[in-house]
Amino acid sequence: MKFHTTDKVHLFMPKAALTTVFDECDEFDRDETGGRVIGTFEEQRGKLAVRVTGIIEAGPQARRSAVSFFQDGAYQEQVFRRIEDHHPEIEHLGNWHTHHVNGLQHLSDGDIETYSRTVNHPNHNAPFFYALLVTAKHRSSDPLGRYTLKHYIFRRGDERIYELRRHQVAVVDAPLIWPATTKPNHDAPDSRPQSHGLRANPNRVYDKDILSEFYRGVRPFSSAKLGMYWRGPLELLDGSHVEVVLLEDSAAANPTYTVTLREPPAALKSLAEEIANVEFPSARAALITAERSCNRALYRQYGETRRLDFSA
Ligand SMILES: [Zn+2]
Numbered sequence: 001m002k003f004h005t006t007d008k009v010h011l012f013m014p015k016a017a018l019t020t021v022f023d024e025c026d027e028f029d030r031d032e033t034g035g036r037v038i039g040t041f042e043e044q045r046g047k048l049a050v051r052v053t054g055i056i057e058a059g060p061q062a063r064r065s066a067v068s069f070f071q072d073g074a075y076q077e078q079v080f081r082r083i084e085d086h087h088p089e090i091e092h093l094g095n096w097h098t099h100h101v102n103g104l105q106h107l108s109d110g111d112i113e114t115y116s117r118t119v120n121h122p123n124h125n126a127p128f129f130y131a132l133l134v135t136a137k138h139r140s141s142d143p144l145g146r147y148t149l150k151h152y153i154f155r156r157g158d159e160r161i162y163e164l165r166r167h168q169v170a171v172v173d174a175p176l177i178w179p180a181t182t183k184p185n186h187d188a189p190d191s192r193p194q195s196h197g198l199r200a201n202p203n204r205v206y207d208k209d210i211l212s213e214f215y216r217g218v219r220p221f222s223s224a225k226l227g228m229y230w231r232g233p234l235e236l237l238d239g240s241h242v243e244v245v246l247l248e249d250s251a252a253a254n255p256t257y258t259v260t261l262r263e264p265p266a267a268l269k270s271l272a273e274e275i276a277n278v279e280f281p282s283a284r285a286a287l288i289t290a291e292r293s294c295n296r297a298l299y300r301q302y303g304e305t306r307r308l309d310f311s312a
Pocket residue numbers: 097098099107108111
């Protein structure tokens with residue numbers, strides 16, 4: 001058999017991490033999906049303890065089908081670097097993805113090949129790679145009983161693949177550091193300082209949800225000079241596109257956002273100048289307002305054009 005057992009590995013999995021994974025599975029019940037697993041680990045006298053502390057989402061450019069799944073690695077790395085700023089102890093532990101949509105009960109040959117390569121790659125810090133696989137969906141009223149999971153460990157320089165047994169996985173009450181929206185556990189009040197950059201602005205999470213869902217081309221970036229910003233093409237009602245930049249000003253207690261239309265067409269020029277001076281409470285508010293204003297301006301312009309055509 002392809003998979004081996006080991007008694008040298010213990011995994012600590014927060015309930016909140018399972019909830020994050022299962023919520024994502026509920027959303028993609030026909031296509032494979034997944035994400036990155038982050039956390040910490042200790043190795044003592046040959047025993048490895050792996051603690052999951054976060055799940056990074058697949059990202060806005062992830063590609064999914066019933067038999068394949070490609071994550072948005074650039075986006076995930078950006079998220080990872082941001083988390084790392086505040087949690088330098090954080091490691092990329094591995095990946096999770098789903099097979100319940102195609103019935104495959106184990107890692108595929110392709111998965112194995114990829115993870116074996118990853119664990120032996122010099123850029124992979126941890127001496128192991130953890131793979132969480134979702135293999136079956138259940139009708140369960142227990143939110144943590146919605147799916148069946150398998151847990152695998154690949155070790156650097158070791159050709160065997162280890163499948164963890166049930167008693168090696170402890171499901172624990174612990175808060176996640178990512179996604180940042182995870183509600184703190186009532187038994188364990190969140191004691192982290194509120195100045196924490198990732199936590200301080202829940203707006204970013206809502207922005208990300210709305211923008212990645214409805215404005216696929218507009219993506220988050222961060223730079224030393226500009227800080228956090230969003231940029232991408234905004235599609236307008238006539239099928240044209242205008243490039244937008246949503247810039248976060250996080251100096252104040254409540255960050256504000258401004259929107260810039262880059263090289264706007266003549267019909268949108270005066271609107272672009274006006275809207276650049278408005279401060280919005282969130283990136284989504286800035287973008288939605290910009291979209292409506294642009295569409296209104298275009299609509300008016302076409303109305304006038306039509307009347308002109310009519311009279312000719
Ligand atoms: Zn797979």
